[in-house]
Amino acid sequence: MSARGSPHASGPPSRRGDHAPKGADSLRRTSDRCECWFRRVLVVVLLLGLPAAAGSAGLTAYEASMRTVRAQAAERHQVTARLTSTVKGDDWAKRAAQVRWTDTNGVVRTGTALVKPGTSKGATVRVWVTRDGTVTGPPASTLNATTSGWMVGGMAAFGVAAGSCAAWAGVRRVLDRRRYARWDAEWLLVEPQWSARFHR
Known part of the structure; x- marks a missing residue:
């Protein structure tokens, strides 16, 4: 008997799916394909959009902070002032006290x-003032600008990541609802046939 017509002919057996079109999967639903493509889009967003958003937001915040640093550095300067009265207290917290100094124009302000508690009247202290003679705090530094840039960049990165996760969860929820609805509809068609088999 010829082996050509034999069901046990030699040679490697054909694999399942050899006759199916390339990329086709009978078990994959439309919702599965949508989920796969949406996941790929989110991966691209995370790989490209997250660094871009973080870098852009961080750089913008840093440049804005640096403008503030330069403006405050030009507006504020330190002067040596004297206390007009003794600062009472023995704790560590600084307290507000009145000070007096003479500006570059000879005007007493x-x-x-x-000031630290316990500082006696007439003691000298260094204070920051504006051009119009108003006592203020020290100007912002480049460290403040750098910190602001990193914080804003980190918040932007977190926002992109959180938004992507929320979008992924939302899409999964919508697709799962459609899947469950389709399963229920199909079960309504199949269940009578299954029930009939066990009641014969």
Whole structure:
């Protein structure tokens, strides 16, 4: 008997799916394909959009902070002032006290600054003032600008990641609802046939 017509002919057996079109999968539903493509889009967003958003937001915040740093550095300067009265107290927290100094034009000015408790009247303190003689805090530094840039960039990155996760969860929820609805509809058609088999 010829082996050509034999069901046990030699040679490697054909694999399942050899006759199916390339990329086709009878078990994959339309919702599965949508989920796969949406997952790929989110991966691209995370790989490209997250660094871009974080870098852009961080750089913008840093440049804005640096403008503030330069403006405050030009507006504020330190002067040596003297306390007009003794600062009472023995704790560590600074307290507001009145100080007096003479500006570059020879005008005597007064203001309120934070001074350590226990500092006696007439003691000298260094205070920051504006051009119009108002006591203020020290100007922002480049460290403040750098910190602001990193914080804003990190918040932007977190926002992109959180938005992507929320979008993924939302899409999965919508697709799962459609799947469950389709399964229920199909079960309504199949269940009578299954029931009939066991009641014969």
